[in-house]
Amino acid sequence: MTEQTNRSAAYQAASPHPDLKSLEKLVGMWNLSGDTQGQITYEWMEGGFFLLQQVEMEHAGNHIKGLEVIGHLRPFGEEQSSDIKSRFYSSTGDTLRLAPTATPALGPGSFLVVVATAPP
Numbered sequence: 001m002t003e004q005t006n007r008s009a010a011y012q013a014a015s016p017h018p019d020l021k022s023l024e025k026l027v028g029m030w031n032l033s034g035d036t037q038g039q040i041t042y043e044w045m046e047g048g049f050f051l052l053q054q055v056e057m058e059h060a061g062n063h064i065k066g067l068e069v070i071g072h073l074r075p076f077g078e079e080q081s082s083d084i085k086s087r088f089y090s091s092t093g094d095t096l097r098l099a100p101t102a103t104p105a106l107g108p109g110s111f112l113v114v115v116a117t118a119p120p
Contacts, residue, residue: 016048017072017080023051032057038064049074053088066090068098 026042038057045052053068068088072080086098 014074014080017084019084020048020051020071023070023084026051026053035059045069055090062092064090064092 050071
């Protein structure tokens with residue numbers, strides 16, 4: 001019983017990983033232009049552990065809505081993962097697992113998303 005009590009106490013005492021602060025500059029509403037038209041909104045989930053991205057856009061003749069969850073993995077009662085993870089879910093049924101990139105042009109902690117569309 002003590003082990004379970006200790007796990008519960010450790011779980012409740014956790015706080016958001018400090019590197020999430022680097023994502024603060026994304027918070028707000030962004031307009032998409034070019035080949036993709038629409039809007040992206042970023043906001044913090046209550047507690048500050050996850051950044052949520054909501055997308056509504058037109059791309060290649062398709063209307064797409066989606067939700068991305070960005071943060072550290074932390075199975076119940078365990079420590080947070082050392083790196084930021086991301087998963088995107090779209091209204092078209094697609095899921096994308098995204099990972100931070102160290103591409104110098106984008107800066108540390110940036111996410112690089114590459115989407116390839118197969119020819120008709």
